[in-house]
Amino acid sequence: MSTPVLAAQLYTVREFTKTAADFAASMKKVREIGYTAAQVSAIGPIPPAEVKQITDDNGITICITHIGWNRLQDDLDAVIAEHHLWDCKHVAVGSMPAEYRDGGEDAYRRFAADANAVGEKLAAANLTFSYHNHSFEFARFGKRNGLEILYAESDPRYVQAELDTYWIQHGGGDVIDWIKRMANRMPVIHLKDMAIVGAREQVMAEVGEGNLNWPGILAACKEANVEWYAVEQDICPGDPFESLAISYRNLAGMGLS
16 A cells, blocks of 8 residues: 655646746646645746755655657656656656557557666666657557557556546546556556536546546545546646646645645
8 A cells, every 4th residue: 555645737837837946836736736846847947956946945846747748759768857856756657659540459569668778778777758649649559548458568667657637537448447457567647636627528627526436536546556646637727826826735635745
C-alpha cells in the first residue's frame, strides 16, 4: 500500500507558466491551494536551475514531467541531467507521436520497442519512464486495443503507465480495471473527471464534480501502489487555478492531501 501525494499537473495552468516570473507566481498559487508537488509540463523556456529554485522556494516537489518524444530521442543526456537536478525520479511522454498512430498493430509494436529503448537508458540513470494515454489507443486491432498491445509488448521494467482517468473513460475503458492491470507499474496517475452537458456532450470536470467512481478509483490506486496523484484538467470552465482548487478540496474530502 502506498501513501499517495496530490500533485498539480502544470499543463492545467500552461498559460501562466511561460516566463520565470509567471512560473514563480503560479507556483505560489499552487502551494497556497495546498499542493506540495507538481508535474512539470508545457512550461516556458526557463533554465532548469531556475525551475528548481522556484519550486524549492515554494515548497513544491517535482514528482514527474512530460518530455517531448524528440528530446527523449535526441537530447536524453540533458533530460537525465535535468531530472537529477530536480530530484525528480519519473519521466513521462505525454502522448504517442503521430508517426506511430496510423500504422495499426505493427506501429504500436514499433513504438513499444522504441519506448523500451528510452526506458532502459533512463533506468540506467535511476529514472523511470511512463506513457500517458488518451483515448485513441482504445482503437481495436483484432482482439486487443492499442493500449493493451503497448503494455503487452513493452518491458514493465522500462515502460510504465501514467493512466489518465478521463481518457480511459472517454475511450470506453474501465478505469478501475485498468488501474488494477497496472498495479506496481504506475508511479503516477492523472486524475480528471468526466461530466455530461446538454444532451450528450462529454466534458472534462474537476475531480468529484463529474460522474466517475472516485471511491472505487482511489481504492484501486492505493492497492496498485500509486505514489503520486496528479490533478489535471486540460480544459477548464473558468480560472484553471480555481479548477485545481476545487479538485484539491474534493480529494481532500475523500481523504487525500
